[in-house]
Amino acid sequence: MWGMFMQRDFEVVEREACFRGFYKLDRVHLRHRQFAGGMGPVIRRELFVRHDAVCVLPYDPQRDAVVLIEQFRVGAMDKAENPWLLELVAGLIDKDEEPEEVAHREAQEEADLVLGPLWPVSRYFPSPGGSDELVHLYIGRCDSEGAGGVHGLPEEGEDIKVHVMSFADAMQAVRDGRINNAASIIALQWLALNRDEVRGMWK
Incomplete structure (x- = not known):
């Protein structure tokens, strides 16, 4: 079923500010609920933070x-x-x-x-x-x-x-x-x- 997860189904463990200019780059450490059930391991993702x-x-x-x-x-x-x-x-x-x-x-x-x-x-x-x-x-x-x-x-x-x-x-x-x-x-x-x-x- 599509849409089974919500905001409460992920957790940001840490968020690092890697670069600050007109744009921003963050490194996010997070974990999220998995389709098989339960929370997954902490993963690390770089996030390009832009204006809409x-x-x-x-x-x-x-x-x-x-x-x-x-x-x-x-x-x-x-x-x-x-x-x-x-x-x-x-x-x-x-x-x-x-x-x-x-x-x-x-x-x-x-x-x-x-x-x-x-x-x-x-x-x-x-x-x-x-x-x-x-x-x-x-x-x-x-x-x-x-x-x-x-x-x-x-x-x-x-x-x-x-x-x-x-x-x-x-x-x-x-x-x-x-x-x-x-x-x-x-x-x-x-x-x-x-x-x-x-x-x-x-x-």
Whole structure:
């Protein structure tokens, strides 16, 4: 049966602070209840402690187009042929903000877009084996006419190019691997499944 365990079924024995910067790294000593019954042995896990993130796919229901951004990603430089990735608008919740506020703010900063209503898609853990990051994922209504150019905050080293793509072209980019990051793939596939409903509500 799924969901048989709860918060009380694990115990943190010790938590060490290994690194403190913009991000944090902890070493956690813990034990948890096992499927066979009883508590297991103490295990040690490194945990990358991150701010939660907000990702939003700007979607223009009138033109059936999406707005994606392109920027250099250090995490892809050793494992991708091209480390400039096509992505969603995204940002971290590092202030006293609601996820929806972050979505609207980042759309303006990264793509010079004013978003309309947001459609919540999911909240998910992108890498729970070693990180506590939680992603809030949305589709955001937009008018893509005139969207483009290079944006971002220079003081944060951002150099972000904006692309407007038809929904069909974006899905083809998922199929052929040009879009190769989790949030973008999840959002586009969700939109593929729910596009008729979204367009019906937003037209």
